[in-house]
Amino acid sequence: MDLAGSSARVWSLGSGDAVGYLAGIGGLPRWPQVLDQLATQRRVVAPSLPGFPGGAVFRQLDSQLDWLLAARDLLVASGLEGADLVGVSIGAALAADVAAVWPGLVRRLVLISPLGVFDERQPTADIFAQPPGQLGRLLCADGTRFDEHVTVADGGDPVEWSVQSVRAMESAARLLWPLGDTGLASRLERIPCPALLLFGSDDRVLPAGMRDVFAQAIAGSRVQVVQRAGHLVDLDDPETVAGLILDHIDAAGH
Amino acid sequence: MDTCFAYGQNPSMLRDRYLEACELIKRAWSESQPFPFNGRFYKHRYVNIWPRPVQSPRPPIWVPGGGAPETWRMCGEQGYVYAALSYFGYETARGVLHGYWEEITRQGGERNPFQAGYLQLVGVAETRQEALYLYREPAEYFYDKCLHTNPRFAVPPGYATESAVRFRAGQRNAGNPVAQFTTTPTFEQILDRGYVVLGSPDEVAECLRGIAESLNVGQLMLLAHFGNMDRELTRYNMRLLAERVAPQLRDLFSDRWPDHWWPPNARLAPEVGGTAPRGPTVSA
Numbered sequence: 001m002d003l004a005g006s007s008a009r010v011w012s013l014g015s016g017d018a019v020g021y022l023a024g025i026g027g028l029p030r031w032p033q034v035l036d037q038l039a040t041q042r043r044v045v046a047p048s049l050p051g052f053p054g055g056a057v058f059r060q061l062d063s064q065l066d067w068l069l070a071a072r073d074l075l076v077a078s079g080l081e082g083a084d085l086v087g088v089s090i091g092a093a094l095a096a097d098v099a100a101v102w103p104g105l106v107r108r109l110v111l112i113s114p115l116g117v118f119d120e121r122q123p124t125a126d127i128f129a130q131p132p133g134q135l136g137r138l139l140c141a142d143g144t145r146f147d148e149h150v151t152v153a154d155g156g157d158p159v160e161w162s163v164q165s166v167r168a169m170e171s172a173a174r175l176l177w178p179l180g181d182t183g184l185a186s187r188l189e190r191i192p193c194p195a196l197l198l199f200g201s202d203d204r205v206l207p208a209g210m211r212d213v214f215a216q217a218i219a220g221s222r223v224q225v226v227q228r229a230g231h232l233v234d235l236d237d238p239e240t241v242a243g244l245i246l247d248h249i250d251a252a253g254h
Numbered sequence: 255m256d257t258c259f260a261y262g263q264n265p266s267m268l269r270d271r272y273l274e275a276c277e278l279i280k281r282a283w284s285e286s287q288p289f290p291f292n293g294r295f296y297k298h299r300y301v302n303i304w305p306r307p308v309q310s311p312r313p314p315i316w317v318p319g320g321g322a323p324e325t326w327r328m329c330g331e332q333g334y335v336y337a338a339l340s341y342f343g344y345e346t347a348r349g350v351l352h353g354y355w356e357e358i359t360r361q362g363g364e365r366n367p368f369q370a371g372y373l374q375l376v377g378v379a380e381t382r383q384e385a386l387y388l389y390r391e392p393a394e395y396f397y398d399k400c401l402h403t404n405p406r407f408a409v410p411p412g413y414a415t416e417s418a419v420r421f422r423a424g425q426r427n428a429g430n431p432v433a434q435f436t437t438t439p440t441f442e443q444i445l446d447r448g449y450v451v452l453g454s455p456d457e458v459a460e461c462l463r464g465i466a467e468s469l470n471v472g473q474l475m476l477l478a479h480f481g482n483m484d485r486e487l488t489r490y491n492m493r494l495l496a497e498r499v500a501p502q503l504r505d506l507f508s509d510r511w512p513d514h515w516w517p518p519n520a521r522l523a524p525e526v527g528g529t530a531p532r533g534p535t536v537s538a
Contacts, residue, residue, distance in 0.1 A: 162419065163419050173264065173265055174267070178259075
């Protein structure tokens with residue numbers, strides 16, 4: 001898809017009403033199992049955020065407003081205006097902001113381990129200051145899940161896969177550096193649509209207390225905790241996550 | 255570590271911010287009247303510096319680099335000195351400077367060695383044995399305590415450009431040495447890898463001449479103080495370097511190339527006054 005002079009990859013599978021999917025830290029270097037699960041009942045649409053694998057250029061995005069407009073344009077260009085939307089981690093930070101700023105853009109919302117808010121009393125982990133090889137263990141309860149997700153595919157160029165991973169982390173840093181505070185906290189109360197908040201019981205990035213911060217700020221939201229799952233809940237337990245997402249977005253009678 | 259983790263600057267924006275700052279500084283040096291600057295990162299209603307540089311339109315610019323191809327390109331295009339700030343010896347710098355000279359050639363530029371700099375830690379004494387005795391502890395101190403970086407903070411995302419990531423991967427795949435900020439070398443490794451050049455004045459001069467010629471570098475930045483060297487030892491090292499090593503190197507390249515990047519009247523500056531320091535003694 002062309003997007004403001006740059007191209008972005010949009011993955012899609014299944015039929016029926018669309019549900020958008022904004023992936024978490026690391027993005028989607030390969031097709032994840034959770035999208036297969038969602039595609040059994042819906043047409044799942046996964047556009048790549050700028051800088052993430054398949055994503056458009058990102059080095060012109062200097063501010064939170066730039067990022068917000070880019071995310072909104074990407075969703076609209078992907079045919080997701082008025083659709084249900086799932087966001088994970090950094091994707092959830094943008095999904096929440098889009099839902100808050102453009103009422104009607106998102107029908108029903110699922111935020112999985114959302115970033116975007118920082119609390120000095122319960123700081124999130126610094127995903128950008130990890131020893132080499134330790135990121136997987138930080139992001140997933142089973143670190144091999146993340147490592148396998150980002151490991152070079154058969155026939156792929158290891159150096160270019162490495163560059164792709166570096167670029168994805170730089171893009172995340174561009175939005176989240178240094179604390180991961182995008183100013184979202186002051187806008188959460190504007191979210192008008194039904195929201196499901198999903199967290200992993202073993203999230204090593206978001207302290208458990210952050211669940212209440214989001215739940216209390218978003219009126220009518222519901223919290224569910226997936227057991228034995230880490231920050232990227234969708235990689236740790238795709239079947240449970242897909243089931244909870246479908247329950248939430250189909251609750252209105254689809 | 256310092257800029258991004260300590261000061262909170264966004265590593266993804268550092269390079270563009272740096273380039274814009276260069277433009278702002280050069281304009282401030284060269285414009286004769288106050289002016290507004292509306293940059294992407296820097297916004298100033300009034301730019302009006304004092305004192306103004308002696309040189310017109312500006313002093314020479316030297317840029318430290320660690321192997322990003324973007325920096326090689328910028329130095330070639332803008333006429334800056336590219337200074338390979340290798341604390342990890344000339345073998346590590348070789349790949350970096352090779353890439354720089356390749357870029358200069360690609361741009362159709364001259365391979366004027368004075369447009370390249372190289373940093374080398376140096377310890378001079380009357381004999382090699384004395385140098386080993388005097389500089390072992392400072393060298394070990396420097397690489398263990400002053401340069402060591404916790405791997406968590408070594409590479410904030412975006413600090414190294416994608417081209418630099420590819421360059422370093424290529425260096426590793428070719429078996430070439432790369433900078434090692436996260437491990438502490440032994441003293442033997444410090445010497446074997448050329449991190450520190452130690453010896454008598456003649457030995458050091460010969461080694462530095464070989465480095466300069468093989469790297470095609472005309473600007474040698476010789477670090478005579480490192481680690482926990484005290485004032486007396488530092489002065490001893492500097493004096494031997496200035497009086498017994500530098501004179502052996504002054505002719506390097508100067509017969510073939512003009513040095514546009516060094517103040518012409520500072521090349522043979524008169525000796526700085528002061529009392530001569532006593533050299534440390536070596537216990538047998």
